[in-house]
Amino acid sequence: MEQKKQTVLDAIQKSEGNIDFYGLKETTGMEAIELFSVVEALAKENRILMRLNHLDEGTYCYKSSGDVLYERFMDLLFAHHGKRRSVAFYASRLCITPKYLCCIVKKTSGKTPTEWINETTVREIEYMLCHTRASIKEIVYELGFSNLSNFGKFFKAHKGMSPRIYRMVHYNVGSF
Structure with a gap:
Protein backbone atom coordinates (compact mmCIF):
# COMPACT_ATOMS: atom_id res chain seq x y z
CA MET A 1 0.00 0.00 0.00
CA ARG A 51 -10.89 19.36 -4.33
CA LEU A 52 -14.07 17.57 -5.33
CA ASN A 53 -15.91 20.48 -6.91
CA HIS A 54 -14.48 21.55 -10.24
CA LEU A 55 -14.72 25.30 -9.94
CA ASP A 56 -12.45 26.44 -12.71
CA GLU A 57 -14.30 26.49 -16.00
CA GLY A 58 -11.23 25.59 -18.05
CA THR A 59 -11.26 22.06 -16.70
CA TYR A 60 -14.23 21.11 -18.83
CA CYS A 61 -14.11 23.60 -21.70
CA TYR A 62 -13.72 20.88 -24.35
CA LYS A 63 -16.25 18.42 -22.97
CA SER A 64 -19.94 18.01 -23.62
CA SER A 65 -22.36 18.78 -20.82
CA GLY A 66 -23.15 15.06 -20.63
CA ASP A 67 -19.48 14.25 -20.10
CA VAL A 68 -19.22 16.93 -17.42
CA LEU A 69 -22.29 15.57 -15.60
CA TYR A 70 -20.96 12.03 -15.85
CA GLU A 71 -17.60 13.08 -14.41
CA ARG A 72 -19.28 15.04 -11.64
CA PHE A 73 -21.43 11.98 -10.86
CA MET A 74 -18.30 9.81 -10.67
CA ASP A 75 -16.60 12.38 -8.43
CA LEU A 76 -19.59 12.33 -6.08
CA LEU A 77 -19.69 8.54 -6.17
CA PHE A 78 -16.00 8.51 -5.25
CA ALA A 79 -16.56 11.00 -2.45
CA HIS A 80 -19.33 8.87 -0.92
CA HIS A 81 -17.76 5.46 -1.80
CA GLY A 82 -20.65 3.17 -1.01
CA LYS A 83 -22.31 5.21 1.73
CA ARG A 84 -24.98 6.74 -0.52
CA ARG A 85 -26.82 4.29 -2.74
CA SER A 86 -29.72 6.35 -4.07
CA VAL A 87 -29.74 7.71 -7.63
CA ALA A 88 -31.98 10.50 -6.33
CA PHE A 89 -29.23 11.58 -3.90
CA TYR A 90 -26.68 12.03 -6.69
CA ALA A 91 -29.22 13.66 -9.03
CA SER A 92 -30.16 16.19 -6.36
CA ARG A 93 -26.48 17.02 -5.78
CA LEU A 94 -26.11 17.63 -9.53
CA CYS A 95 -29.36 19.64 -9.69
CA ILE A 96 -30.90 17.32 -12.28
CA THR A 97 -33.66 14.71 -12.23
CA PRO A 98 -32.86 11.05 -11.53
CA LYS A 99 -34.24 10.16 -14.97
CA TYR A 100 -31.89 12.61 -16.70
CA LEU A 101 -28.94 11.34 -14.65
CA CYS A 102 -29.78 7.78 -15.73
CA CYS A 103 -29.90 8.86 -19.39
CA ILE A 104 -26.60 10.72 -19.26
CA VAL A 105 -24.67 8.09 -17.32
CA LYS A 106 -25.99 5.22 -19.45
CA LYS A 107 -25.22 7.09 -22.68
CA THR A 108 -21.72 8.05 -21.55
CA SER A 109 -20.58 4.87 -19.82
CA GLY A 110 -22.90 2.08 -20.93
CA LYS A 111 -23.89 1.45 -17.30
CA THR A 112 -26.74 2.88 -15.26
CA PRO A 113 -26.07 4.95 -12.13
CA THR A 114 -27.48 2.08 -10.07
CA GLU A 115 -24.96 -0.32 -11.61
CA TRP A 116 -22.12 2.11 -10.82
CA ILE A 117 -23.40 2.66 -7.28
CA ASN A 118 -23.79 -1.07 -6.63
CA GLU A 119 -20.39 -1.88 -8.14
CA THR A 120 -18.70 0.78 -6.03
CA THR A 121 -20.52 -0.36 -2.90
CA VAL A 122 -19.62 -4.02 -3.47
CA ARG A 123 -15.97 -3.12 -4.06
CA GLU A 124 -15.91 -1.00 -0.91
CA ILE A 125 -17.40 -3.92 1.04
CA GLU A 126 -14.82 -6.29 -0.47
CA TYR A 127 -12.04 -3.90 0.47
CA MET A 128 -13.31 -3.56 4.03
CA LEU A 129 -13.72 -7.32 4.39
CA CYS A 130 -10.24 -8.01 3.04
CA HIS A 131 -8.13 -5.16 4.34
CA THR A 132 -9.62 -4.21 7.68
CA ARG A 133 -10.39 -5.98 10.88
CA ALA A 134 -13.76 -4.24 11.12
CA SER A 135 -16.55 -6.57 12.12
CA ILE A 136 -19.36 -7.09 9.66
CA LYS A 137 -21.64 -5.08 11.97
CA GLU A 138 -19.14 -2.21 11.86
CA ILE A 139 -19.08 -2.38 8.06
CA VAL A 140 -22.90 -2.32 7.99
CA TYR A 141 -22.85 0.81 10.13
CA GLU A 142 -19.98 2.46 8.23
CA LEU A 143 -21.70 2.02 4.86
CA GLY A 144 -25.09 3.14 6.12
CA PHE A 145 -27.09 -0.04 5.60
CA SER A 146 -30.28 -0.10 7.63
CA ASN A 147 -29.53 -3.50 9.15
CA LEU A 148 -27.37 -6.61 8.92
CA SER A 149 -30.04 -8.53 7.00
CA ASN A 150 -30.27 -5.96 4.18
CA PHE A 151 -26.49 -5.79 4.00
CA GLY A 152 -26.19 -9.57 3.77
CA LYS A 153 -28.87 -9.81 1.07
CA PHE A 154 -27.27 -7.00 -0.94
CA PHE A 155 -23.82 -8.58 -0.80
CA LYS A 156 -25.06 -12.10 -1.49
CA ALA A 157 -27.06 -10.89 -4.51
CA HIS A 158 -23.88 -9.44 -6.01
CA LYS A 159 -21.23 -11.94 -4.92
CA GLY A 160 -23.20 -15.16 -4.40
CA MET A 161 -22.12 -15.67 -0.78
CA SER A 162 -22.43 -14.04 2.60
CA PRO A 163 -19.90 -11.39 3.65
CA ARG A 164 -18.55 -13.67 6.40
CA ILE A 165 -17.95 -16.57 4.03
CA TYR A 166 -16.49 -14.21 1.42
CA ARG A 167 -14.01 -12.92 4.01
CA MET A 168 -12.98 -16.45 5.03
CA VAL A 169 -12.85 -18.01 1.55
CA HIS A 170 -11.22 -15.28 -0.47
CA TYR A 171 -8.81 -13.72 1.92
CA ASN A 172 -8.57 -16.03 4.90
CA VAL A 173 -8.61 -13.06 7.26
CA GLY A 174 -9.98 -15.31 9.93
CA SER A 175 -13.14 -15.62 11.92
CA PHE A 176 -14.64 -12.43 13.28
Missing part, protein backbone atom coordinates in the same frame (compact mmCIF):
# COMPACT_ATOMS: atom_id res chain seq x y z
CA GLU A 2 2.85 2.40 0.80
CA GLN A 3 4.30 1.99 -2.68
CA LYS A 4 0.90 2.77 -4.23
CA LYS A 5 0.55 5.83 -2.02
CA GLN A 6 3.96 7.04 -3.17
CA THR A 7 3.00 6.45 -6.82
CA VAL A 8 -0.09 8.65 -6.37
CA LEU A 9 1.88 11.32 -4.51
CA ASP A 10 4.52 11.33 -7.28
CA ALA A 11 1.81 11.74 -9.95
CA ILE A 12 0.27 14.65 -8.03
CA GLN A 13 3.65 16.29 -7.56
CA LYS A 14 4.60 15.81 -11.23
CA SER A 15 1.37 17.53 -12.28
CA GLU A 16 2.08 20.32 -9.77
CA GLY A 17 -1.12 19.44 -7.95
CA ASN A 18 -3.30 20.09 -10.98
CA ILE A 19 -4.67 16.63 -11.72
CA ASP A 20 -8.11 15.11 -11.44
CA PHE A 21 -9.13 11.55 -10.62
CA TYR A 22 -9.12 10.44 -14.25
CA GLY A 23 -5.67 11.91 -14.76
CA LEU A 24 -4.44 10.03 -11.69
CA LYS A 25 -6.04 6.83 -12.95
CA GLU A 26 -4.32 7.19 -16.32
CA THR A 27 -0.96 8.25 -14.87
CA THR A 28 -0.76 5.55 -12.19
CA GLY A 29 -2.36 2.75 -14.20
CA MET A 30 -4.44 1.74 -11.17
CA GLU A 31 -7.99 0.45 -11.33
CA ALA A 32 -10.59 2.94 -10.12
CA ILE A 33 -11.49 1.17 -6.87
CA GLU A 34 -7.82 0.64 -6.00
CA LEU A 35 -7.09 4.31 -6.68
CA PHE A 36 -10.15 5.30 -4.58
CA SER A 37 -8.70 3.37 -1.64
CA VAL A 38 -5.22 4.86 -2.00
CA VAL A 39 -6.50 8.44 -2.35
CA GLU A 40 -8.83 7.94 0.60
CA ALA A 41 -5.95 6.63 2.73
CA LEU A 42 -3.79 9.61 1.76
CA ALA A 43 -6.62 12.02 2.55
CA LYS A 44 -7.17 10.41 5.96
CA GLU A 45 -3.46 10.81 6.67
CA ASN A 46 -3.76 14.47 5.64
CA ARG A 47 -1.10 13.93 3.00
CA ILE A 48 -3.33 15.30 0.23
CA LEU A 49 -6.18 17.73 0.05
CA MET A 50 -8.89 16.80 -2.42
Whole structure:
Protein backbone atom coordinates (compact mmCIF):
# COMPACT_ATOMS: atom_id res chain seq x y z
CA MET A 1 0.00 0.00 0.00
CA GLU A 2 2.85 2.40 0.80
CA GLN A 3 4.30 1.99 -2.68
CA LYS A 4 0.90 2.77 -4.23
CA LYS A 5 0.55 5.83 -2.02
CA GLN A 6 3.96 7.04 -3.17
CA THR A 7 3.00 6.45 -6.82
CA VAL A 8 -0.09 8.65 -6.37
CA LEU A 9 1.88 11.32 -4.51
CA ASP A 10 4.52 11.33 -7.28
CA ALA A 11 1.81 11.74 -9.95
CA ILE A 12 0.27 14.65 -8.03
CA GLN A 13 3.65 16.29 -7.56
CA LYS A 14 4.60 15.81 -11.23
CA SER A 15 1.37 17.53 -12.28
CA GLU A 16 2.08 20.32 -9.77
CA GLY A 17 -1.12 19.44 -7.95
CA ASN A 18 -3.30 20.09 -10.98
CA ILE A 19 -4.67 16.63 -11.72
CA ASP A 20 -8.11 15.11 -11.44
CA PHE A 21 -9.13 11.55 -10.62
CA TYR A 22 -9.12 10.44 -14.25
CA GLY A 23 -5.67 11.91 -14.76
CA LEU A 24 -4.44 10.03 -11.69
CA LYS A 25 -6.04 6.83 -12.95
CA GLU A 26 -4.32 7.19 -16.32
CA THR A 27 -0.96 8.25 -14.87
CA THR A 28 -0.76 5.55 -12.19
CA GLY A 29 -2.36 2.75 -14.20
CA MET A 30 -4.44 1.74 -11.17
CA GLU A 31 -7.99 0.45 -11.33
CA ALA A 32 -10.59 2.94 -10.12
CA ILE A 33 -11.49 1.17 -6.87
CA GLU A 34 -7.82 0.64 -6.00
CA LEU A 35 -7.09 4.31 -6.68
CA PHE A 36 -10.15 5.30 -4.58
CA SER A 37 -8.70 3.37 -1.64
CA VAL A 38 -5.22 4.86 -2.00
CA VAL A 39 -6.50 8.44 -2.35
CA GLU A 40 -8.83 7.94 0.60
CA ALA A 41 -5.95 6.63 2.73
CA LEU A 42 -3.79 9.61 1.76
CA ALA A 43 -6.62 12.02 2.55
CA LYS A 44 -7.17 10.41 5.96
CA GLU A 45 -3.46 10.81 6.67
CA ASN A 46 -3.76 14.47 5.64
CA ARG A 47 -1.10 13.93 3.00
CA ILE A 48 -3.33 15.30 0.23
CA LEU A 49 -6.18 17.73 0.05
CA MET A 50 -8.89 16.80 -2.42
CA ARG A 51 -10.89 19.36 -4.33
CA LEU A 52 -14.07 17.57 -5.33
CA ASN A 53 -15.91 20.48 -6.91
CA HIS A 54 -14.48 21.55 -10.24
CA LEU A 55 -14.72 25.30 -9.94
CA ASP A 56 -12.45 26.44 -12.71
CA GLU A 57 -14.30 26.49 -16.00
CA GLY A 58 -11.23 25.59 -18.05
CA THR A 59 -11.26 22.06 -16.70
CA TYR A 60 -14.23 21.11 -18.83
CA CYS A 61 -14.11 23.60 -21.70
CA TYR A 62 -13.72 20.88 -24.35
CA LYS A 63 -16.25 18.42 -22.97
CA SER A 64 -19.94 18.01 -23.62
CA SER A 65 -22.36 18.78 -20.82
CA GLY A 66 -23.15 15.06 -20.63
CA ASP A 67 -19.48 14.25 -20.10
CA VAL A 68 -19.22 16.93 -17.42
CA LEU A 69 -22.29 15.57 -15.60
CA TYR A 70 -20.96 12.03 -15.85
CA GLU A 71 -17.60 13.08 -14.41
CA ARG A 72 -19.28 15.04 -11.64
CA PHE A 73 -21.43 11.98 -10.86
CA MET A 74 -18.30 9.81 -10.67
CA ASP A 75 -16.60 12.38 -8.43
CA LEU A 76 -19.59 12.33 -6.08
CA LEU A 77 -19.69 8.54 -6.17
CA PHE A 78 -16.00 8.51 -5.25
CA ALA A 79 -16.56 11.00 -2.45
CA HIS A 80 -19.33 8.87 -0.92
CA HIS A 81 -17.76 5.46 -1.80
CA GLY A 82 -20.65 3.17 -1.01
CA LYS A 83 -22.31 5.21 1.73
CA ARG A 84 -24.98 6.74 -0.52
CA ARG A 85 -26.82 4.29 -2.74
CA SER A 86 -29.72 6.35 -4.07
CA VAL A 87 -29.74 7.71 -7.63
CA ALA A 88 -31.98 10.50 -6.33
CA PHE A 89 -29.23 11.58 -3.90
CA TYR A 90 -26.68 12.03 -6.69
CA ALA A 91 -29.22 13.66 -9.03
CA SER A 92 -30.16 16.19 -6.36
CA ARG A 93 -26.48 17.02 -5.78
CA LEU A 94 -26.11 17.63 -9.53
CA CYS A 95 -29.36 19.64 -9.69
CA ILE A 96 -30.90 17.32 -12.28
CA THR A 97 -33.66 14.71 -12.23
CA PRO A 98 -32.86 11.05 -11.53
CA LYS A 99 -34.24 10.16 -14.97
CA TYR A 100 -31.89 12.61 -16.70
CA LEU A 101 -28.94 11.34 -14.65
CA CYS A 102 -29.78 7.78 -15.73
CA CYS A 103 -29.90 8.86 -19.39
CA ILE A 104 -26.60 10.72 -19.26
CA VAL A 105 -24.67 8.09 -17.32
CA LYS A 106 -25.99 5.22 -19.45
CA LYS A 107 -25.22 7.09 -22.68
CA THR A 108 -21.72 8.05 -21.55
CA SER A 109 -20.58 4.87 -19.82
CA GLY A 110 -22.90 2.08 -20.93
CA LYS A 111 -23.89 1.45 -17.30
CA THR A 112 -26.74 2.88 -15.26
CA PRO A 113 -26.07 4.95 -12.13
CA THR A 114 -27.48 2.08 -10.07
CA GLU A 115 -24.96 -0.32 -11.61
CA TRP A 116 -22.12 2.11 -10.82
CA ILE A 117 -23.40 2.66 -7.28
CA ASN A 118 -23.79 -1.07 -6.63
CA GLU A 119 -20.39 -1.88 -8.14
CA THR A 120 -18.70 0.78 -6.03
CA THR A 121 -20.52 -0.36 -2.90
CA VAL A 122 -19.62 -4.02 -3.47
CA ARG A 123 -15.97 -3.12 -4.06
CA GLU A 124 -15.91 -1.00 -0.91
CA ILE A 125 -17.40 -3.92 1.04
CA GLU A 126 -14.82 -6.29 -0.47
CA TYR A 127 -12.04 -3.90 0.47
CA MET A 128 -13.31 -3.56 4.03
CA LEU A 129 -13.72 -7.32 4.39
CA CYS A 130 -10.24 -8.01 3.04
CA HIS A 131 -8.13 -5.16 4.34
CA THR A 132 -9.62 -4.21 7.68
CA ARG A 133 -10.39 -5.98 10.88
CA ALA A 134 -13.76 -4.24 11.12
CA SER A 135 -16.55 -6.57 12.12
CA ILE A 136 -19.36 -7.09 9.66
CA LYS A 137 -21.64 -5.08 11.97
CA GLU A 138 -19.14 -2.21 11.86
CA ILE A 139 -19.08 -2.38 8.06
CA VAL A 140 -22.90 -2.32 7.99
CA TYR A 141 -22.85 0.81 10.13
CA GLU A 142 -19.98 2.46 8.23
CA LEU A 143 -21.70 2.02 4.86
CA GLY A 144 -25.09 3.14 6.12
CA PHE A 145 -27.09 -0.04 5.60
CA SER A 146 -30.28 -0.10 7.63
CA ASN A 147 -29.53 -3.50 9.15
CA LEU A 148 -27.37 -6.61 8.92
CA SER A 149 -30.04 -8.53 7.00
CA ASN A 150 -30.27 -5.96 4.18
CA PHE A 151 -26.49 -5.79 4.00
CA GLY A 152 -26.19 -9.57 3.77
CA LYS A 153 -28.87 -9.81 1.07
CA PHE A 154 -27.27 -7.00 -0.94
CA PHE A 155 -23.82 -8.58 -0.80
CA LYS A 156 -25.06 -12.10 -1.49
CA ALA A 157 -27.06 -10.89 -4.51
CA HIS A 158 -23.88 -9.44 -6.01
CA LYS A 159 -21.23 -11.94 -4.92
CA GLY A 160 -23.20 -15.16 -4.40
CA MET A 161 -22.12 -15.67 -0.78
CA SER A 162 -22.43 -14.04 2.60
CA PRO A 163 -19.90 -11.39 3.65
CA ARG A 164 -18.55 -13.67 6.40
CA ILE A 165 -17.95 -16.57 4.03
CA TYR A 166 -16.49 -14.21 1.42
CA ARG A 167 -14.01 -12.92 4.01
CA MET A 168 -12.98 -16.45 5.03
CA VAL A 169 -12.85 -18.01 1.55
CA HIS A 170 -11.22 -15.28 -0.47
CA TYR A 171 -8.81 -13.72 1.92
CA ASN A 172 -8.57 -16.03 4.90
CA VAL A 173 -8.61 -13.06 7.26
CA GLY A 174 -9.98 -15.31 9.93
CA SER A 175 -13.14 -15.62 11.92
CA PHE A 176 -14.64 -12.43 13.28
